Amino acid sequence: MPDVEIENSLKVLRDDDSDLPIGGHGRQAALTGCPWHDVNEMLQSVGLRPTRQRMALGWLLFGKGARHLTAEMLYEEATNAKVPVSLATVYNTLNQLTDAGLLRQVSVDGTKTYFDTNVTAHHHFYLENSHELVDIHDPHLMLQKMPEVPEGYEVSRVDMVVRLRKKR
Ligand SMILES: [Zn+2]
Numbered sequence: 086m087p088d089v090e091i092e093n094s095l096k097v098l099r100d101d102d103s104d105l106p107i108g109g110h111g112r113q114a115a116l117t118g119c120p121w122h123d124v125n126e127m128l129q130s131v132g133l134r135p136t137r138q139r140m141a142l143g144w145l146l147f148g149k150g151a152r153h154l155t156a157e158m159l160y161e162e163a164t165n166a167k168v169p170v171s172l173a174t175v176y177n178t179l180n181q182l183t184d185a186g187l188l189r190q191v192s193v194d195g196t197k198t199y200f201d202t203n204v205t206a207h208h209h210f211y212l213e214n215s216h217e218l219v220d221i222h223d224p225h226l227m228l229q230k231m232p233e234v235p236e237g238y239e240v241s242r243v244d245m246v247v248r249l250r251k252k253r
Pocket of ligand 1: 207
């Protein structure tokens with residue numbers, strides 16, 4: 086398998102309320118273990134202004150270790166945590182964080198998209214019965230043969246989803 090370049094280009098996003106100068110872009114986030122401080126650093130390091138909503142959603146997302154969440158799941162958590170936010174804002178924020186390289190999108194069916202807080206290269210099991218995404222802890226998992234890539238293209242990333250169902 087050829088070296089697959091992991092896609093983590095940090096794009097500067099033109100966000101709706103970014104008239105303030107973006108401070109510290111490109112700065113490496115110095116994580117301290119304090120979720121609130123860390124989320125602030127993470128947002129600033131990719132040039133996203135730490136708005137109240139982004140901070141609250143980021144805190145829910147990143148404060149509990151590696152997780153796989155759909156927009157609906159995060160919306161429900163936000164609602165339970167009394168964070169006043171709409172589903173549309175949750176979607177927008179998740180997409181901004183993904184574009185900035187802080188989240189990875191994993192699509193399972195055409196309909197289900199999970200956002201992974203672990204952006205390092207790894208593959209997934211999808212548990213069909215419980216609709217859960219689980220990391221495959223096998224760094225050696227690889228494709229036997231990569232397909233021929235069309236002229237002018239290169240492989241950006243390979244996402245493998247191994248679907249599992251309970252034995253009958
Ligand atoms: Zn994962």
